[in-house]
Amino acid sequence: MSDFIRANDLPVIALVTLALLGINVLVGVWASIVHPREEGPATWALANVLFATSVSVLMLRVPQQEPSVALFGNVVIVVSYLLMWFGFLRFRFRTVPYYPAGIGLLAYVTGFIWFLFAQPDIVVRVSLTAGTIALLCGLITWTMLYRIEAGLVQTQAFIGMLFGALGMLNLLRAVAAATGALLPSDFGGGPLGAGIFVLPTIASLLAAAACILMLNQRLQQRLHVSAQTDPLTGLINRGMLDDLGRKEVARAKRHAYGLSVVLMEIDHFDAINSTHGYDTGDMVLRRISVLATASLRQEDFIARLDHSGFAMLLPSTRMAGAQQMAERLRLEIADAVIETGGEPLSLTASFGIAAFGLHSEDWTEMVQRAQTALYRAKTDGGNRIEIAVLSDTLLERSA
Incomplete structure (x- = not known):
């Protein structure tokens, strides 16, 4: 030693x-x-x-x-x-x-x-x-x-x-x-x-x-x-979207920027789940999220809402630009085919749009008006785009 x-x-x-x-x-x-x-x-x-x-x-x-x-x-x-x-x-x-x-x-x-x-x-x-x-x-x-x-x-x-x-x-x-x-x-x-x-x-x-x-x-x-974030699609969730939406509304007020919100829902999604199973339904949601994300700009935001709903926040975008984006995405979804192991599955989606300054200057009200427009699109047969009703208060103010 x-x-x-x-x-x-x-x-x-x-x-x-x-x-x-x-x-x-x-x-x-x-x-x-x-x-x-x-x-x-x-x-x-x-x-x-x-x-x-x-x-x-x-x-x-x-x-x-x-x-x-x-x-x-x-x-x-x-x-x-x-x-x-x-x-x-x-x-x-x-x-x-x-x-x-x-x-x-x-x-x-x-x-x-x-x-x-x-x-x-x-x-x-x-x-x-x-x-x-x-x-x-x-x-x-x-x-x-x-x-x-x-x-x-x-x-x-x-x-x-x-x-x-x-x-x-x-x-x-x-x-x-x-x-x-x-x-x-x-x-x-x-x-x-x-x-x-x-x-x-x-x-x-x-x-x-x-x-x-x-x-x-x-x-x-x-x-x-x-x-x-939503664990299935990886998109941001409703809470995060609301935070971003309020910030973008405040920015639009300060700088007079355009701002639009587009709500989207997959048509007949419950029937897809009941007929093809929930795994196929999850596959559809992921595929739609990929298509929607690819159609947006880098500065845009997309969130998954509940069930089959999605929301897209488009900063510096007025009504015409939001309509063009929604129409382009609607056609891409209609052309998409989901392989389910049996017959190919075709999809359609309905859209509701609201714009800052035309339909509201409050984020929550913008979403509500876009939701009402989306409901009209679905009740009229789906696979279509509806614009929110103009705000009477904003029309009176502009007059």
Whole structure:
């Protein structure tokens, strides 16, 4: 046991590092338990365990006396950074090319281990390990800063810059070891040897805390989106449409812009469900949502209402433009054919239109008037477009 550093000989900074390593492992495991369906946390937890193991070994052993143990510590710490990078890849991109990435990582680690075994010089080993960690930190920085997700800007930028700084620290360590500025006696125990590991440990703990915050932010963002979207079609729901509609009405009042709302309902949808089944009905709703979305501009909005109804909000669009869009969509739906496994299913839809300034200057009333026009279109046989009745109040005001 003489090759171990005695507890009484450990500097305070080493004890602090060991305590932080334990906290880091607990944080990683907790994140993987709390977010079991999220890609990344389980890999981060394993990486934290390996990181804690390697740093503990490298601090508690004297590498000049136990080169094989130091070799083990160097290999494990590199593997921990590889896993950390892989976890960030899974978190960011989901569709990671597992086989090519796994083969590439395995080949790299194999070559790295072979070189460490073949090279007995501890200075070369430390320089190579630190340089490899610097490279991996650079890859993590690129992974986090490449196309930052909306809502995760601060946490992703923080993690990216944190690993960027950690990469620079390891690069300096590699240069210092190679040039002799860092002596072999400083690679293991002693205040300087322990201090070499405390900064990466603190950075790893901060990264783990930032990862948990990032996971919570993504979860909140998903909950926010799911509360505003229809799960079947992916379109926004009625609540979100009402919020957007009120904002667009206020903008139309300020700038005298045109604004129209188009309500649409699939004709005889109940008969489709009863005859062909609800799965076919869901297929119809998804197909209609795709056709309607394709007919709109980028600045337009479409929402699914209840049952078979849809609503389209058209900013900067007056009545004539709304009619043209509705007629184009009506013809596209009439030409569409749904394959049900038996006879092809043909569809039609009815439309009701209301425009700001002609039918109302209030969002709720605009929707109500468009709904009344839609009801007329359906009772008159469907597959037609009806315009809302003009507002008497607005007509008197204009007169």
